[in-house]
Amino acid sequence: MGKAEKGTPKWIANKAKAKGLQKLRWYCQMCQKQCRDENGFKCHTSSESHQRQLLLFAENPDQYLDSFSQEFEEGYLELLRRRFGTKRVHANNVYQEYIAHKEHLHMNATQWETLTDFVKYLGRDGKCTVDETEKGWFVTYIDRDPETLARQEALLKKEKMDKDDQERMMEFIERQVEKAREQGGEAATAEYTELQRPDDERPIRLGLALPAARKAELRPPRPGANLLAREGPTRPSASAAASASGKRKMSALDEIKAFEEQKKEKMNRKDYWLTEGVVVKVVTKDLGDKFYKQKGHITEVQDRYRAVLRLLDGGHKLKLDQAHLETVVPAVGRKVKIVNGAYRGATATLDAIQEKKFCASLTIAEGPLKGRRLSQVAYEDFSKLHVAS
Secondary structure, eight states: OOOOOTTSHHHHHHHHHHSSOOOGGGEETTTTEEOSSHHHHHHHHTSHHHHHHHHHHHHOHHHHHHHHHHHHHHHHHHHHHHHHTTOEEEHHHHHHHHHTSTTOOOGGGSSOSSHHHHHHHHHHTTSEEEEEETTEEEEEEOOOOHHHHHHHHHHHHHHHHHHHHHHHHHHHHHHHHHHHHHHHGGGGGOOOOOOOOOTTSOOOOOOOOHHHHHHHHHSOOOTTOOTHHHHOOOOOOHHHHHHHHTOOOOOHHHHHHHHHHHHHHHHHOOSOOOOTTBEEEEOOSTTOTTTTTOEEEEEEEETTTEEEEEETTTOOEEEEEGGGEEEOOOOTTOEEEEOSSTTTTOEEEEEEEETTTTEEEEEEOSSTTTTOEEEEEEGGGEEEBOOOO
16 A cells, blocks of 8 residues: 555544654664554564665674664763753653653663663763662763863862961961960959949939929039039940940950851851761661661762761661761760861860750860860761771
8 A cells, every 4th residue: 555645634644643752662773763553563674674774783783782872872961961950860850851852762772771771871980970769760960071170170279268268367366365365464364343332432312303403403503513413314334334244345356256257157057967977877767667766977978968878786888868867976075076067077075065955065176276165066066976996
């Protein structure tokens, strides 16, 4: 039976049937022909043109297979880069968008039998970051463009320079404080006390009666008269208010120091806290009672929010999100690592625990700020430091 003429109802029906995606098992990659049903595919495989294509494939099968695999890989990665960038996305979602194009290259013509094998291949070759969860395989594209790498390197360099400037400023402030203490001696540590009057001194009495005040305005003041009785109560000075409240007024150096502390806290306070080398506790029950409340140390941090940890009991390796982990507070005197806040990344010693306020007092043990005392550090901002046995 010949082909239907263009414009006839049969030709229109064939076009409507051929529109959109067809079944994969009735597609011939060598001939790049899609059949609509099993009978059509059977007729195609027995045709002379298909047999010639099979003879060409039999002469050098590796060449065709590698070519198809490379084309499929390039198309998949190009869609992943343009559509999702460096975001973490489900591998099957990318594949569904890839095969939505009618002229795509089918996976059954490549060296990979399943999408899982293809995703594992991308992870082994370092082209993507892959991880398996309960919902399936997820992929994250690794952008190796020279411009992107240069931009990331410039950002890291800028952050390092800012951090160095802050550390130099803190060292300068510390030196100035020590110098002021040495020069001032006891004056640097002077304390303000409450004003005490002698017993024989008459107290100043203020007249607040309105009629008496009106008469005083009509009479001329006597020489040496106390004008405080006429002016009424005065506003206390700042030093008197500070003395009454019992708080010491901050000096300019203390204000600069407090400002730098706030700036450093704002810059280093992040929504992620996972750090290699610290001990954490598993708080999710999705893995079963065997791993619930188990402790382990983080061996690797992936994408800032996921960590690979090895359990202290049994040595099992787990990959969990930071929402399923929490910090561990050790005994007093043990080493900890600050994982968030102004002193993020510093190693410190646990001095005291304030259970009612859910915080602790620390002393930095290493670095240029060694010996600095930190008070009221929240439990979630530090964790026990793992010591290899």
